Amino acid sequence: MKHLVLLLKVQFAGMFGINKRLHANRRKTASSAAVVAVVALIIGAAICAYMALIAQSLVIMGSARTIPLLGVVIVSAAVVVTTFMKAHGTLFMLSDYDEIMSLPVKVPVVVLSRLIPLYALSMLFSAVVLIPMMAVYAHACSLAPASIACVVVAVVLTPAIPAAVAVVLAALAAFASARMRHANIVMSCVLMVFMVALVIGVMVMTSGPGAEDSLVSLGSSMGASTIDALGNAYPVASWAAAGMTSQNLGAFALFAGASLVVGALMIAVLTRLFQPVNQRLTSAQVRAEDAAGLSARPMRVRSPFGALLAKEARMLMNTPIYFMNACAGFVLALVASVAVVVAAALGYDPLEAVPGEMRGMVVLFIPWVLAFMVGMMTTTSASVSLEGKCRWLMLTAPVPARTVLGAKLGLALVTGVPAAVVSGALLAWGFGMDALQAAVLLLCAVAAVTFSATFGLMMDVRYPRFDWTSPYEPVKRGVSVFASVLGAAVYVVLGCAATALLGLAGTFMIAAAGLVFAVFFWRDAINVEGA
Amino acid sequence: MAAAEIPVLKVLNVTRVFGEKRALDGVSLDVPAGSIFGFVGPNGAGKTTLIRSIVGVAKPDAGDIRIAGQSVLTDGLACKRQTAYVPDNPDVYEFLTGMQYLDYIADIFEVPAALQHERIRAHAERLRIAQDLGSLISAYSHGMRQKLVLIGAFLHEPLLMVLDEPFVGLDPEASFQVKGMLRELAARGSAVFFSSHVLEVVEKLCDQVAIIQHGRIQACGATEEVRGAAGLEAVFLEMVRETTEPPEGTPTQEDVR
Numbered sequence: 001m002k003h004l005v006l007l008l009k010v011q012f013a014g015m016f017g018i019n020k021r022l023h024a025n026r027r028k029t030a031s032s033a034a035v036v037a038v039v040a041l042i043i044g045a046a047i048c049a050y051m052a053l054i055a056q057s058l059v060i061m062g063s064a065r066t067i068p069l070l071g072v073v074i075v076s077a078a079v080v081v082t083t084f085m086k087a088h089g090t091l092f093m094l095s096d097y098d099e100i101m102s103l104p105v106k107v108p109v110v111v112l113s114r115l116i117p118l119y120a121l122s123m124l125f126s127a128v129v130l131i132p133m134m135a136v137y138a139h140a141c142s143l144a145p146a147s148i149a150c151v152v153v154a155v156v157l158t159p160a161i162p163a164a165v166a167v168v169l170a171a172l173a174a175f176a177s178a179r180m181r182h183a184n185i186v187m188s189c190v191l192m193v194f195m196v197a198l199v200i201g202v203m204v205m206t207s208g209p210g211a212e213d214s215l216v217s218l219g220s221s222m223g224a225s226t227i228d229a230l231g232n233a234y235p236v237a238s239w240a241a242a243g244m245t246s247q248n249l250g251a252f253a254l255f256a257g258a259s260l261v262v263g264a265l266m267i268a269v270l271t272r273l274f275q276p277v278n279q280r281l282t283s284a285q286v287r288a289e290d291a292a293g294l295s296a297r298p299m300r301v302r303s304p305f306g307a308l309l310a311k312e313a314r315m316l317m318n319t320p321i322y323f324m325n326a327c328a329g330f331v332l333a334l335v336a337s338v339a340v341v342v343a344a345a346l347g348y349d350p351l352e353a354v355p356g357e358m359r360g361m362v363v364l365f366i367p368w369v370l371a372f373m374v375g376m377m378t379t380t381s382a383s384v385s386l387e388g389k390c391r392w393l394m395l396t397a398p399v400p401a402r403t404v405l406g407a408k409l410g411l412a413l414v415t416g417v418p419a420a421v422v423s424g425a426l427l428a429w430g431f432g433m434d435a436l437q438a439a440v441l442l443l444c445a446v447a448a449v450t451f452s453a454t455f456g457l458m459m460d461v462r463y464p465r466f467d468w469t470s471p472y473e474p475v476k477r478g479v480s481v482f483a484s485v486l487g488a489a490v491y492v493v494l495g496c497a498a499t500a501l502l503g504l505a506g507t508f509m510i511a512a513a514g515l516v517f518a519v520f521f522w523r524d525a526i527n528v529e530g531a
Numbered sequence: 532m533a534a535a536e537i538p539v540l541k542v543l544n545v546t547r548v549f550g551e552k553r554a555l556d557g558v559s560l561d562v563p564a565g566s567i568f569g570f571v572g573p574n575g576a577g578k579t580t581l582i583r584s585i586v587g588v589a590k591p592d593a594g595d596i597r598i599a600g601q602s603v604l605t606d607g608l609a610c611k612r613q614t615a616y617v618p619d620n621p622d623v624y625e626f627l628t629g630m631q632y633l634d635y636i637a638d639i640f641e642v643p644a645a646l647q648h649e650r651i652r653a654h655a656e657r658l659r660i661a662q663d664l665g666s667l668i669s670a671y672s673h674g675m676r677q678k679l680v681l682i683g684a685f686l687h688e689p690l691l692m693v694l695d696e697p698f699v700g701l702d703p704e705a706s707f708q709v710k711g712m713l714r715e716l717a718a719r720g721s722a723v724f725f726s727s728h729v730l731e732v733v734e735k736l737c738d739q740v741a742i743i744q745h746g747r748i749q750a751c752g753a754t755e756e757v758r759g760a761a762g763l764e765a766v767f768l769e770m771v772r773e774t775t776e777p778p779e780g781t782p783t784q785e786d787v788r
Contacts, residue, residue, distance in 0.1 A: 184626065301647065307638035311624065318626035389622035395588045397639050398611035 003105045007113035035463065039482040047125075048132040055136035064140045066228065068151075069241035071133040072158050073230045075126045076237060079162040081195060082125075083118065087170035088187055088320050089472040090114055091270065096469045097278050108271045115167075115267065122159035130155050134244065141245075150243035150252050160259035161236055164266035169194070171273045174281060188323040195328055196335055304399045308407030309414075315386060316379055316411060319471050322386065325481075326379040326412075330419035333373040337423040340430035350430055363431055364499055367444035367507050370427060372492045374420045375448030381456030381484035383408040385465045385474035402526045405457060409522065412453035420445035440507050444495070447514035451491055454521035456484035461525045537600045538563045539691050539722035540585065545594035547580050547746075554580040555591065556746040562691075562722045562739070567713060569737035569754070570726040571763075573771055577746040578726040579619065582695050585724070586616040598691055612640070615684035619695040621676035625669035629660065629679050632668060633686065640687035647686070654682040657712070658705050673700040681709060685716070692716060694725035698732060710736055734763045742770055 051074075055067045091114050094100070100110055134151045137143070143151070173190045231238035236255055243252025302310065316323050340350045351359050384405075387394050394404055424445045428438035460480035468474050475481065491514060498506030540562035547555040554577045562568045572578050583589040585596055587607050596603045598610040623632055630651075637647045655661040658678045668676065677700045684692060692713065698706050713723050713736070727733050733740055734754060740763065741751040749770045750757050758766055 301644040302638045304639045304641065307635050311627070311635055314626055314631070315624065389620070390624050392588055392616070392618050393623065396586050396611060396614070396616045398608055399639060400608060 003103075004109050004112055007100075007105065007109065008116060011113055011117045035483065036479050039479070039486055042486060043482065044128055047128045051129050052132040052136050055133040059136060059140045064137060065245055067133050067137040068130075068154075068244040069228075069231045069237055071130045072154065072237040072240045073234060075122075075129050075158045076162040076234065077198070078125060078129075079122045079159040080166045081198060083122065083159075083163045083166035084170050084194060085191060085321055085324050086118055086472055086476070087167055088174060088191070089470040090118055091167065091274070092170065092174040092277050093184075093281050094278065094470060101275070101278075107274055108267065111267065111271050111274050115270070119159060119163060122163055123156060126158050127155045130158070137245075143244075144247055146247045146249065147244050150240075150247070150249075153252075153256060154240045154244060157256055157259040157263075158240065160263035160266075164262045167266055167270055171270065171277050175273070175277050184318040184320055188317055188320040191320050191324045192328065192331055195324065196331055199332060200335070304397075305403050305407055305410075308399070308404060309410050312379075312383065312407050312411040313414075315383075316415070319386065319475075321472050321475050322379070322382060325475050326377050326382070327415060329373045329375075329377050330416060330423075333370060333423040334419055334426075336373070337370075337426035337430065341426045344430045344432075363433065363437065364503060364507070365496060366427055366431060366433075367424075367441045367511075368492055368495045368499065370420070370423055370441065370445045371448035371495060372488075374416055374423065374445055375452040375488045375492065376485055378449070378452040378456040378484060378488075379412045379415060380408050380453045381460050381481045382471075382475045382478055383411070383457070384460040385468070385478050385480065386471060388466050388468055388474075391466055405461065405525055409453055409457055412456070413449065416449035416453060417446055420449045437504065440504055440511070444507055444511040447511040447518075448488070448491070450518045451514035451521075452484065452488045454518040454525070455487045456480065458521040458525040458528075459483045459487070461528045538597075539599055540568075540724055541597040541600075542581070542585070543595045543597070545581065545584060545591045545596060547577075547584060547589070547591050553746050555584070557594070558743070558746070558748055559594075560741050560748060560751055562724050564690075564720050564722055565717050566739050567717050567723040567737045568725070569733035569740040570724060570743065571728070571730060571733055571740065571767060572726075572743035576743045578743060579695055580746075581743070582616075582693055582724075582726060585691075586614055586693050587611055588616075612687075613690040615687065615689035615692050617677075617680050617684050617692075617694040617697050619699070621673065621680040621700075623668055623676060623680060625667065628667055629664035629671070629675075632679060633664070633683055636683040637686050642687050650686050650688075651682065654685050654712070657708050658682065674702060674705065677701055678705055681712075685712060688716070688719070688721070690721050692721060692723045692725075694723070696727055697725055698727065698729060730763045730767060734758060742767055744771060 051071070054070070055064075058064055058067050058070070091111075094114075103110075130151065134143070173187065173194075231241065236258055239251040239255035239258075242248035243255065316326065343350050351362060397404065421442060424442040425438070427433075428441050433441065460478070463479040463483070465474045465478050465480075491510075495507065495510040495514075498510045500506070502509065538561040540560075542558055542560045545555050545558045546553065556577075558577070558581060560568075570578055570581070580589070584591045585598075585603065587603050587610060590604065598613055601609050603610045624635075627635065633651050633655075634647070637651070642650070651664075652661065655664060658681070660675060660678045660682070663671070663675060668679065671679065677697075681697065684694075697709060701709060710732075713725075717723050737754050739752065740754045740757050742749045742757070750766065754763070757763065761769075
């Protein structure tokens with residue numbers, strides 16, 4: 001127990017750079033701590049408000065009884081995805097694996113010290129989703145004391161089964177990819193396929209008989225039958241909901257029991273897999289190339305910018321959590337746009353469910369839907385932080401900061417702009433847009449990618465985090481990443497507002513403004529870094 | 532001053548302050564072309580702080596550092612082009628193979644195509660790492676990474692080579708080879724500036740040496756002059772003892788003998 005507490009203290013101290021901020025007495029550190037706190041609060045408040053809004057929509061539709069079930073399903077789906085992504089870097093491929101395994105601490109304690117912070121964050125998310133939804137439910141239907149107790153237990157236990165499933169899947173994926181030469185690249189692809197499959201799976205499940213809408217429109221008009229279908233697909237959620245709504249303690253006990261048993265099984269399985277998987281991952285990378293390989297290599301000289309860009313691309317492809325975080329939006333935009341085109345080609349109307357008079361309005365907002373997908377995340381917002389201990393290479397390189405940062409920006413544009421243009425072109429065709437609408441759509445998507453890339457870069461230059469032990473830390477917990485997401489969200493919201501007020505001209509104006517801002521962000525970044 | 536007389540490295544009254552602590556307090560020294568300069572001092576004396584300032588990783592609060600007459604403060608890029616740096620920890624991108632890393636460094640320093648392959652091969656074979664260049668760096672031992680960083684540093688044949696504890700982690704043969712490579716580089720007119728705690732190596736390899744303590748240069752000059760008859764270790768321990776009052780009960784040099 002003492003060992004677990006000590007290991008946990010280190011884990012929590014490292015989380016969000018807490019310890020650094022506690023012990024550094026500098027104005028810059030204090031201001032970055034304030035930014036972290038404000039951004040975290042805003043994001044938390046936004047999620048709470050959004051969840052309450054979804055619940056309120058269900059109350060208005062007369063489907064209040066489905067609120068608890070929907071809450072549990074949302075938490076479960078999110079925990080599966082995030083835990084699967086976090087496992088690589090937190091549980092497997094740890095940079096401090098040798099260090100912790102050489103300590104006189106039992107493996108289960110090491111495993112628990114890694115799992116508890118992971119689970120704590122899932123539990124926090126569970127609270128942020130379930131509490132506002134259940135508050136709305138309580139307001140509409142009132143809650144008995146037994147139900148309130150069930151809600152509290154559900155907040156704690158809901159992530160258990162999804163986390164267990166995700167951890168086991170991540171372990172198997174890591175184990176399978178370990179013998180491959182480029183295990184990290186394989187892992188990046190596996191993560192991306194997993195996420196796309198999950199999203200498509202949820203969409204297919206929610207578009208069965210009786211369901212009019214997809215997950216995108218979950219908030220306002222998701223049918224009660226769809227939510228019930230989700231409950232049938234994942235009965236554990238139904239058991240939890242039964243306890244929270246009708247004080248069916250038997251069903252709730254099933255939920256709690258299943259969560260505890262599966263959670264315990266996860267710890268047992270992970271304890272067994274932790275060492276073999278990590279050993280396999282660390283030893284698998286040794287592959288000598290004979291001397292002939294050295295002499296046979298082609299004479300290929302790149303410019304410093306080309307060399308830096310190639311290095312950035314390798315970093316992206318070899319860091320699964322980075323690739324997943326930065327590029328998922330591009331992949332989803334492409335998948336969604338292809339789906340729209342396929343549906344249109346097969347004779348289905350992508351806007352079938354939208355009333356005729358609303359169609360023009362919906363098409364007007366499509367540029368911002370695409371901008372949201374391609375602009376919310378970017379490679380640049382963690383690219384400086386990811387230099388970590390190797391930043392001496394960047395600092396001693398005989399090239400100006402604009403070349404180093406230009407390569408980071410270049411990668412974001414090389415990955416984002418083609419995805420934006422192809423998705424935009426497909427959506428324009430799928431929704432039958434005219435030339436002007438299509439042009440504005442493409443401009444809007446490209447502007448979102450550029451805005452996001454330059455803003456993310458500026459934030460990461462201003463608030464880098466170099467003292468990480470796992471790339472998960474700068475990618476998922478970095479101040480710059482938080483701020484970048486928030487900045488892109490504000491940009492999209494402003495764009496929607498302008499479009500609502502001014503139509504296509506509003507879209508054009510905000511897109512153009514985004515490009516102008518991008519120039520300022522870029523200049524600020526190279527000035528801070530010292531061009 | 533004639534070009535030939537300009538020292539490759541000139542440190543002018545450099546001061547660096549961290550909060551209350553003066554990590555460097557008016558440090559000045561010259562490293563002429565063709566010399567190997569040893570920089571020694573106890574832990575926390577300011578060695579790495581000065582080295583980081585020389586290579587442009589950190590800026591001094593006062594003073595100037597000139598490489599071949601150009602200031603690192605005003606002509607940073609020009610200075611970096613002529614300098615190579617080997618840090619105390621060989622942290623390099625683990626997602627690259629050894630060859631990819633060397634290609635990357637050669638391209639960044641714009642080493643001509645015709646020379647890249649020749650130099651990589653020569654240095655890699657000399658340090659017996661050619662067979663491993665196709666492997667990912669994440670699979671390298673500390674010593675292999677150190678060899679890789681050293682090869683990267685030699686690729687553009689720098690005018691100034693700055694090394695922080697370069698022999699840590701190297702096997703005896705590699706250590707021997709690196710010393711030879713440094714001597715050859717100096718013989719071609721470059722200057723080598725390195726820090727080390729291994730005083731025997733400094734004594735044998737360097738023609739000039741400086742001892743730093745509490746951010747101040749305590750002694751600086753030709754190695755023979757600084758070490759005198761007593762040897763560098765004795766001089767070093769004496770200086771450290773003079774500037775730091777040891778805790779009661781700490782064995783003295785005489786006690787150890």
